[in-house]
Amino acid sequence: MKSYPVWQRAIIHLFLIALAVACIIPLLLVLSASFSDEAAIGKYGYTLLPKAFSTIAYQYILSDPTQIVTAYGITIFVTAVGTIVSLLLSSCMAYVLSRSDFAYRNKFSFFIYFTMLFNGGLVPSYMLVTQVLDLKNSVWALILPYVIVPWFVLLLRTYFADIPESLIESAKLEGAGEFRILFTIILPLSLPAIATVGLFIILMYWNDWYLALLYVDEGKKFPLQYLLYNIMQNLSVIKANPVPGMAVRLPGENTRMAIAVLATGPILFAFVFVQRYFIAGLKVGAIKG
């Protein structure tokens, strides 16, 4: 294979390095601000290395870590359970839609994909979750609304459809039931798609704060991102609407940064380690035996 000349490679590398640095610097600033003294942030602004190193923000938060720990618990539970349930149901649905011998295939597909374009909006879904299903303040209110995402079902369906019909037919001849076919034949052959969709679903559940905002008002059930969202946004909202003479509690800049670090740090680490399994998993499926 032809090798590019040095100067071309240098330019590309420099560009990529600059991009990587641009991504990392904000994280470093947050980290540094979280370890700073409040007054120093006011004086010097955000710096890469804290001008006045202090762990006071962390002491404040960790002096009573119950809220963060509970929030972590909720988020991990919601993500784990949500991903498994969602993948299960989505693949079941996608499998059915991928089978060309399913008579009502087109009608069901239309019904499902129609919701991608038009949906009732906030009010009907809110009524469904709180009044019909009675899930207000339940951890399931954080899981169920996102459990089937038509876009992912579409992705999986397309992938499943690529699997030769002959495989399924031969399995049927040997007396396999539909579930057996799904779990022992289709899924193992679709690992790349499952991994991709799984990753998207994990991120979707991990990052979500909107469902908590709508359906949860008990502090014990707040997920991590909602906690973070509140702390970050409270400050701006309160500032914009000062009520004369009335007291409001405001955490300092360093505290907000510390909470951001605690909320996103672990997942960052986890991702770094888990990364190679994803890549390995993707490669496995790429070469179909």
Place this chain on the structure above:
Amino acid sequence: MRNKTNKWSWLLLAGLALVLIVSGCGNGNNNGGTTPPPGEPPSNSTNEPAPGDSTDASKLEPVELSWYVMGTQQKDIEEVEAAVNDYLKDKINATLKIKFIEWSSFDQKLNAMTATGENFDLVFTASFVNNYVTNAGKGAFMPLNDLVEQYGPHIKEKFNQYLGPASIDGTLYAIPYNISAMAQQRGINVSKELADKYGFDPNGIKQLSDFEPLYEQIVQNEPGIIPLGMDNSQRSYQAMYTLPFQFIDNKLTGAVRNGDDTFTVVNQYATPEFKAYVDKMRDWSKRGFINKDAVSLKDSDTPLKAGKFAGIVDNKAPGWDVSFKTNYGFDIYQVATTEPEITTSGIFISMTAISKTSKNPERAMMLIDLVNSDPHLLNLLSYGIEGKHYEVVDDANDIKIVKRPDGITAETNGYDLSGGGWVFGDPWMLYDYSPDRVEQVAAQKAFVENAKQSPLVGFVFNPEPVKTQVASVTAIFDQYMPELGSGTSTEAKLDEFLDKLNKSGADAIIKEMQAQLDAWKATK
């Protein structure tokens, strides 16, 4: 397999990357989360008992009430609720569920709840959050006139003169309980130290230009300190409210000149007074009195704490200089630029409403009456349980001075609103951490007593008929005002601003305001 498609896929990839980067740089606004459309949930789901589920009450039936206010979740909330319920059992035989919703989510959450007709009882409402006028217009609140008559004797006793102004077209939709914050006086704060150093007399101010000698001195002799700090929030244009007009809305075109008995609505931004104000701000910015980065500065908290700003535009209120010192660390003179005044938005500054969907409005009204007349209940809600969450230091007066128990800080306290109990009821009944509180309350009472009622108090503008124009005018206002107010605009910008306002229907708004104002005036 290298063929032509490869080049196109690179181009597409580059385009996608660019779009992602640009969207990331854009305004990181609240609703940035992914919201995939909700799908069909599977049949089985855990059932939780519905809250506040009770039959219509005769006086002796126990009912459950829910109350939504702004605040942070408290660890010991259940304990405090138990104590509250214990107390309420004998009084009104009701149990209360206190629902704290964060400031940042309050509006969204309440909107969703009222839009879907969710069942709840009491809620905080004001001009700046969970907007009173809008919600009353939507039919989210129960009319309270009869309920107050029957079940609110203490409310009538305390707040009677404000119930009328708080009504919209004669119907009262929420109880305005916070008298202490109703009167507003515009002002500019200046650092006490610098003011004294340069012989500035805080009482000798008649107009904005009287600040200039002090600012001149600060600019010349104190490098690195800005006399008047501004940021891109409403701080940048708050000085505008010193103009001699009664603003019908904080942003929209339309104001009545002070002293104009004919109540003629004019476009205040097109007046020579406004131009003079903008020119003066430009002059101030050029001379270094205002920070040049005001438009891009998100909040002045940090520079204030760091001592970079010698003062900000801020309303003058009794006791506010003490809070200022606690927050920012230095003493100030609050210099008044207007007389204290009670306007409609002052009346609306904190109110409690009863939701239209409440199943027990009578009981809810009893609770509001009780909270605003019984200090024990109010302080139970605001400070928690005595001995556990707070200790009394001085109980010589009704307003007890309290402190947190030894070894407990605001962060470790199981129930700590840090003085945020004013969301529940009359702040003049609240205990306080500061021993100056009794004097502060007396000063506040005197302040409100002396304040003049604006001739337009009680008039609320209904923007519905001109809501498209209102939306564009508001957007234009938000776009231009920070620049105009902080003096970083050019002369041409003001003309541009006026031009755009006219094109967006400023006149239509003014006409509508005039019509409504005339109709309202006729009923007086």
